[in-house]
Amino acid sequence: MTQAFRLFGDFAHRYDLHTPPDHYRDDHAFVLDEFRAAGARRILDVGCGTGVFVEKALTAGLDAHGIDAAPAMVAQAERRLGPGRAAVQAMEEIGGGPALDGICALSWVINYAANADAAIAILRRMYGAMAPGGRLLLQCAHAPxxxxxxxxxxxxxxxxxxxxxxxxxxxxxxxxxxxxxxxxxxxxxxxxxxxxxxxLNIANAELLARLAGRVGFSGVRIYGSWRRDPLGGSVSAWVVADRGAAA
Incomplete structure (x- = not known):
């Protein structure tokens, strides 16, 4: 995500006013449940924004970190989390640190990928950054x-x-x-x-699921919401997948 948006820049200090943290409590609970089910310990929130989910994950006992391409959003996250938990980094640059047990990208962050090729490159980086048995959770827009x-x-x-x-x-x-x-x-x-x-690109849960399978993720599934219901008429879906355990 290379384009600068004022919503995430000049108005980052207002983000939690128009998008209060409580709005996504069910989505956050769903992600935490999925990470627990996978035995995740060290997790990364991609596009962490003001750090709301990272804070919840820390409270739940996870070693949680976040990255965001917008410096102003990371500055807000640091006010919430303290130093060392959020960093300015684009999702195209994921990798290079300790292996992760889980990666999530909420609120349609993945849809800021420029196109399918860019999404594949990001998914490959996510796959490479994860330990065997790790879990990936992507919340995406569903244009159809x-x-x-x-x-x-x-x-x-x-x-x-x-x-x-x-x-x-x-x-x-x-x-x-x-x-x-x-x-x-x-x-x-x-x-x-x-x-x-x-x-917003790659705004199709079925397409995103296919791309995740192409880069090596297994057990790819699509949910229409945090309730784990079928895709149905949902406009905001979840793609969940796993990095296969070591042989």
Whole structure:
């Protein structure tokens, strides 16, 4: 992910206002359950943002670290986690450290890969960074089920003022594996307004699962949500896979 987005840069200090940590508690619990089932100890959160999941993983007893391509998001994560737990690094650069028991990429981070070739290169790096028996969890957009609906969230402001933060978002499918994500953030009391478009690629859980299998991951499965239900009509799916145990 080479493009700089203001949502993750200039407005990183506001990220937890329009996307409160509690929003993803079920997804986070699902990931932790999967890591426990795989016996994971050392894990990496790719695209860790402000460090919310890393903090939960640490509380759960895991040796958790995070990386993010956006320096401003890593700065927010360090405020939450302290030094040494989050680093500025793109997912295209994963590797070089101790072997990992688990890797996760939540909130459609994998969809910032430029194309299928880039996704394969990232998946190969993930595979190479994992110990035998490690588990991979990728939360991805699924374009075939998207209808370009417009959604709205209203959240308290930094001082607790109700409905002070407004977040509008739309996911418009451009094809079977591409999405245009449109975001509008408004902080009313602070006079803040941001409008931005993000291109999301490899936005198809079935395609992503096939790519994971191509690079050597085994036991690849797709869930429609943290409930482990079939893909069905989901627009946000999970691809879960394992790095085969050593012979």
């Amino acid at each position: 089920n998207m209808q370009a609906a417009v959604f709205e969230d209203r959240e308290p402001g930094a001082d607790g003022t109700p409905d002070d933060v407004v977040f509008l978002f739309q996911f418009a499918p451009l094809g079977p594996d591409q999405v245009k994500a449109r975001y509008v953030y408004a902080g009313k009391s602070a006079g803040e307004l941001l409008w931005e478009e993000h291109a």
